[in-house]
Amino acid sequence: MIRRLMVVAVLLIGAFLLEPLRVPTADVVAPRSLFLFGLLLLVADTLGTFFHEVGLPRIVGFLAAGIVLGPSVAGFIPPPVLGDLGMIKELAVGCIGLLAGVELRISEVRQRGRAIIGMLGGQLLAVLPVLALVVILGRTHIPFAAGLTGAPLLLVAVLFGAILSVNSPMVTLAMLTETGARGPLARTVLGVVLVADVLVILLFTVCFALAQSSLGTAQASMWGILGSLLRELGGSVLAGAIVGALIAVYLRFVKLELVLFVIVTVFATAAAATALHFELLLSLLTAGFVVENVAPVRAEPLVETLHHISWPVFVVFFALAGAELHVQEFLGLWPVIVVVALCRGAALRVGASRGARWGGADAATVQWGWMGLVSQAGVALGLATVLARRMPGVGEAMATVIVGVIAVNESIGPVLFRRGLERAGELGVSGLRPE
Amino acid sequence: MTGTLAALAVLSVGYILAYLLFDRLRIRFGYVGGAEYVLLGLFLGPTGSGLLSSDALRDLTPIVSLALGWMGMLIGTGFRLPRLALLEPAWVGIAFTESLTTFATALGALLVTLHYGLGMTFTEASLPAAALAAIATVGVPAAVDALARRGFADHPFLPALRFTARVDALVGVVAFGLALGVLHVGSVEAGVRIPTATEWVVINLAIGIASGVLFHLFLGPRDDGADPADGDARLFVSLAGAIVVASGAAYYLNLSPIYTNLVLGIVLANTGSTHEPVARLLAATERPLYLALLILAGASWHPDGSGLVWVALAFVGIRLLARLAGGRAAGTAAQDPALRAPSMWRALLAQGGLGVALAVNYTQVDGAPLKEVVLTATVASILLFEWVSAAESVRALPGSSPPAPAATP
Numbered sequence: 001m002i003r004r005l006m007v008v009a010v011l012l013i014g015a016f017l018l019e020p021l022r023v024p025t026a027d028v029v030a031p032r033s034l035f036l037f038g039l040l041l042l043v044a045d046t047l048g049t050f051f052h053e054v055g056l057p058r059i060v061g062f063l064a065a066g067i068v069l070g071p072s073v074a075g076f077i078p079p080p081v082l083g084d085l086g087m088i089k090e091l092a093v094g095c096i097g098l099l100a101g102v103e104l105r106i107s108e109v110r111q112r113g114r115a116i117i118g119m120l121g122g123q124l125l126a127v128l129p130v131l132a133l134v135v136i137l138g139r140t141h142i143p144f145a146a147g148l149t150g151a152p153l154l155l156v157a158v159l160f161g162a163i164l165s166v167n168s169p170m171v172t173l174a175m176l177t178e179t180g181a182r183g184p185l186a187r188t189v190l191g192v193v194l195v196a197d198v199l200v201i202l203l204f205t206v207c208f209a210l211a212q213s214s215l216g217t218a219q220a221s222m223w224g225i226l227g228s229l230l231r232e233l234g235g236s237v238l239a240g241a242i243v244g245a246l247i248a249v250y251l252r253f254v255k256l257e258l259v260l261f262v263i264v265t266v267f268a269t270a271a272a273a274t275a276l277h278f279e280l281l282l283s284l285l286t287a288g289f290v291v292e293n294v295a296p297v298r299a300e301p302l303v304e305t306l307h308h309i310s311w312p313v314f315v316v317f318f319a320l321a322g323a324e325l326h327v328q329e330f331l332g333l334w335p336v337i338v339v340v341a342l343c344r345g346a347a348l349r350v351g352a353s354r355g356a357r358w359g360g361a362d363a364a365t366v367q368w369g370w371m372g373l374v375s376q377a378g379v380a381l382g383l384a385t386v387l388a389r390r391m392p393g394v395g396e397a398m399a400t401v402i403v404g405v406i407a408v409n410e411s412i413g414p415v416l417f418r419r420g421l422e423r424a425g426e427l428g429v430s431g432l433r434p435e
Numbered sequence: 436m437t438g439t440l441a442a443l444a445v446l447s448v449g450y451i452l453a454y455l456l457f458d459r460l461r462i463r464f465g466y467v468g469g470a471e472y473v474l475l476g477l478f479l480g481p482t483g484s485g486l487l488s489s490d491a492l493r494d495l496t497p498i499v500s501l502a503l504g505w506m507g508m509l510i511g512t513g514f515r516l517p518r519l520a521l522l523e524p525a526w527v528g529i530a531f532t533e534s535l536t537t538f539a540t541a542l543g544a545l546l547v548t549l550h551y552g553l554g555m556t557f558t559e560a561s562l563p564a565a566a567l568a569a570i571a572t573v574g575v576p577a578a579v580d581a582l583a584r585r586g587f588a589d590h591p592f593l594p595a596l597r598f599t600a601r602v603d604a605l606v607g608v609v610a611f612g613l614a615l616g617v618l619h620v621g622s623v624e625a626g627v628r629i630p631t632a633t634e635w636v637v638i639n640l641a642i643g644i645a646s647g648v649l650f651h652l653f654l655g656p657r658d659d660g661a662d663p664a665d666g667d668a669r670l671f672v673s674l675a676g677a678i679v680v681a682s683g684a685a686y687y688l689n690l691s692p693i694y695t696n697l698v699l700g701i702v703l704a705n706t707g708s709t710h711e712p713v714a715r716l717l718a719a720t721e722r723p724l725y726l727a728l729l730i731l732a733g734a735s736w737h738p739d740g741s742g743l744v745w746v747a748l749a750f751v752g753i754r755l756l757a758r759l760a761g762g763r764a765a766g767t768a769a770q771d772p773a774l775r776a777p778s779m780w781r782a783l784l785a786q787g788g789l790g791v792a793l794a795v796n797y798t799q800v801d802g803a804p805l806k807e808v809v810l811t812a813t814v815a816s817i818l819l820f821e822w823v824s825a826a827e828s829v830r831a832l833p834g835s836s837p838p839a840p841a842a843t844p
Binding site: 003004006007008010011014015018019020021031032033034035036037038039040041042044045049084085086087088091257259260263264267268271272311312315 | 475479486487491494495496497498500623624627630638642645649650652653655668669671672673675676677678679680681682683684686687688720722723726727730
């Protein structure tokens, strides 16, 4: 560990020594971005190993590497560099979407459907009201709620609860890949986070439109926004089904160079998603689901390939996600953030456990399943960004608190999930990849 | 909307049809190339459907740099001194005679062609000529391996031929790296003295050696008790980080990331205990990166270079001439009659991913002249030589007659 960090330090010194000889470049990403991206990978790998050795999930190490090198702490990786690496992150998101889709088997959804619905319902029915109540009761201490009363306060509080109801499919998949867990708790949690991803986005849209109307900042009617979102979701699912069918055809007739095929598929889908305004993650999730459930035997090589490339993908995604976290926002608002995170955790524990019991889940899932739902990452950050951009004032202030809560949940969520899997006896022996 | 969907549909169906067509060619004629991937890139890129825009291509630089560095490091790890010491001295003589003669012939012919054909001064023509000569020199053992699969595995000349292909790659990359150092283009920060040609070469070499030593320390001793799957996944991340860092340093200075990573690879191959897993992992992941480079070369290509077509055709001819000269010089100079193979050049025609890698690298050198010409010539040459290399290679071995055509499976 120390040897590795010293090597990284020497590399940084070397970069400073070379700086005066730097030649201006065109048509390539700034060499500085490349150099720092490489450095981020090395530090993420080092901290991931260190965290693993002390019994914590590797992804916490990747996140820590991003936070430490990112703009929030050391500032080695400035925001423009993160912008330069946007496409790499998009590739990672696409691969994760595809991986999530092939992990979702219809037989398992049927088998655990009631437990999944129960946990999801319990989570939403507990987290949303509890967090809304926290905002209403603590409005004098919470920047975005100060000065609001009546319906605007209620709707803003519900919106806040809706955003923080979302989970993280990325973290869940990364944890399942790292630990090799394949038991009932792992599969049920995966089902919950994948379904919640879609459901909470719909819920967010309704709450967002209502809050905007009450604050007088609405740019379109609720039905207009909802219609547009449904079109986007429907389009994503349809596009995903088409991509999935094309993947199935490829697996049927060609079945070679799958690593490259996955990369080209992700980029082509990303380009189409940008042009046609649909959601990349949801499309590729649907594509993976179609491939796995329409032609499961032929999908095996694809699943194997995705597992092979998953680890580097997770390192890149979480290291960049860590670098994008604004830790300084946590410092100014830490009492509010800690209270909200604790209340969310408590609500999750009660709601998800009750829901799991109602759904007939096994005892371990009832007791420890909530631990897999604490993590938040990309989707929640995306919703916070929308909020900040489209609801000036209240939305920006709310996004600041939400990003702080996400930072806490993203850091402790994987640790809790690992603990939950451990207690449920579902931890793999040592594998980075499942059998 | 309709346009994008149509482009995606055409892309998918076209690719599968192209693959099926090329697969038949592969079975029937032993075709080893990747023309379909260049065409795929052309279709995806700004010249074709525009699914990959110029900005997207720019954003893909980290992947390109990884692929370029990967190629360089893979060649470097093949040069492990304890193994080289066991080689027949005659093989070394043959290999270096063939490579250096090929490079010198190609360089001379290209200088003359660019001077008289495009009206460039010899000084202006020196960098593109050196780059193209390096690309003409590089070779891969793909056709030699195909020979082994076609019943010549025990032929005594085959190891010498395989080693020659590796030395071709080494000489090509080193010549390319040195050319970018000696003929360095681009300015440095204001107020800083511009390094001399020798200093650029030393700086480039020093970056490679220092990176090699640092990553040797970073990787540390091999953990024999570790889970191989775990080890490979982590090693991939460490190697990717190392390669991107070294490539970033080379890009900083307008130098070649392939050359820097070749030096890094040689250092890693000759230090510590991790060289075997490193070489294995690099080799296992070479093909997807090679194909990715072909796609990106196709996507980067746009038909606006002056004198594009005829220079490309001239390059193909010059490469053939240079290979012939190199093969003849090395094949006739050998003292041992068993190693006398004037037709050895026929087995050294395949360029593989390395030729594309050097061309793509050249297009990224800020201020380098004739970028489009170099890329077009390289792509044309690869498409042609990959096509014929497998068929030609059977005539390369001394005292062998061509085998019967491959049976259809």
